[in-house]
Amino acid sequence: MRSFIVFLSLAAVFLVAGCSDPRSWRIPSVGSLKPSNELEKLNSVQAVGAPFTRYLFEEYRDYANFRHEHRDYADALHFARKGIAAAYGETVMPEVLDDWDLNRGHLQEMVPARAQLVDVLENGGRDVAARLAARAQARFDCWVEQQEEDWHGDIPHCRREFYAALRELQTLVVPEPYAEPEPPVTVQQPVREPVPLDQAMFIVFFDWDKSVLTQSALDVLDAIADEVKSREDVTRIKIVGHTDSSGSRAYNQRLSMRRGNAVRAALAERGVDPSKLAVEGRGQEDLLVKTADNVREPANRRAQISLE
Numbered sequence: 001m002r003s004f005i006v007f008l009s010l011a012a013v014f015l016v017a018g019c020s021d022p023r024s025w026r027i028p029s030v031g032s033l034k035p036s037n038e039l040e041k042l043n044s045v046q047a048v049g050a051p052f053t054r055y056l057f058e059e060y061r062d063y064a065n066f067r068h069e070h071r072d073y074a075d076a077l078h079f080a081r082k083g084i085a086a087a088y089g090e091t092v093m094p095e096v097l098d099d100w101d102l103n104r105g106h107l108q109e110m111v112p113a114r115a116q117l118v119d120v121l122e123n124g125g126r127d128v129a130a131r132l133a134a135r136a137q138a139r140f141d142c143w144v145e146q147q148e149e150d151w152h153g154d155i156p157h158c159r160r161e162f163y164a165a166l167r168e169l170q171t172l173v174v175p176e177p178y179a180e181p182e183p184p185v186t187v188q189q190p191v192r193e194p195v196p197l198d199q200a201m202f203i204v205f206f207d208w209d210k211s212v213l214t215q216s217a218l219d220v221l222d223a224i225a226d227e228v229k230s231r232e233d234v235t236r237i238k239i240v241g242h243t244d245s246s247g248s249r250a251y252n253q254r255l256s257m258r259r260g261n262a263v264r265a266a267l268a269e270r271g272v273d274p275s276k277l278a279v280e281g282r283g284q285e286d287l288l289v290k291t292a293d294n295v296r297e298p299a300n301r302r303a304q305i306s307l308e
């Protein structure tokens with residue numbers, strides 16, 4: 001899970017264990033290693049700071065105690081520490097997906113979901129509806145933790161609660177413009193117009209340090225090819241490759257071009273006129289989710305395709 005600052009009393013345990021398990025850096029769920037000190041601190045600390053951080057503290061406190069009651073001591077310790085940080089008024093972000101053992105199918109959904117959550121939080125969600133924003137973040141973290149516990153099981157209930165909170169929060173942060181109700185329609189509805197070109201934008205995602213298109217990406221490109229071939233107003237398809245901030249800028253620039261060219265080749269194979277396909281690479285210069293340097297962020301490993 002996370003890189004923890006481990007108690008000195010536990011140091012000898014980890015040095016002797018030499019774990020090779022991919023989750024070996026988590027504190028094992030053993031009775032002698034229960035996170036009692038953190039939970040005691042979590043349950044007694046007085047939360048300060050903005051309303052959002054106080055509500056987030058309450059969410060993490062409840063979830064940490066829940067995980068502890070179910071003998072999941074590693075995750076109880078992790079969420080206890082997030083709760084303590086929130087209680088002190090610190091900015092605590094949603095879980096970074098690369099830190100969890102999730103399969104590709106989960107990531108295809110979770111990456112854009114996390115990007116939407118971060119976007120609405122950073123654009124006023126924490127202030128506009130503090131309690132709702134805290135619930136959305138806590139339910140997202142719960143979804144991540146539950147999904148790792150059961151790779152192939154049912155969809156976690158926290159996923160449903162996360163989406164419900166996110167959708168409500170999005171309507172509050174970006175309310176739909178008011179429009180006068182139209183009179184009842186008494187004539188046949190017109191045929192649906194094509195999506196305006198300035199709104200026709202698609203995104204495909206890539207694995208870390210890869211320019212190979214996944215099956216999900218190919219499905220998106222199938223839809224793009226069908227859209228382009230069904231209309232006559234498309235004169236140019238702009239493909240922009242992107243990377244996250246891990247690696248050097250020079251390398252990321254080349255990688256972004258490889259990703260853009262991979263999309264171009266796939267669209268040409270699907271019957272799109274190659275003369276309409278324009279590719280550029282922006283490396284790490286236009287991050288979808290803002291991060292520091294050398295951060296592996298799945299949402300930033302992408303190619304954006306727009307119709308012009």
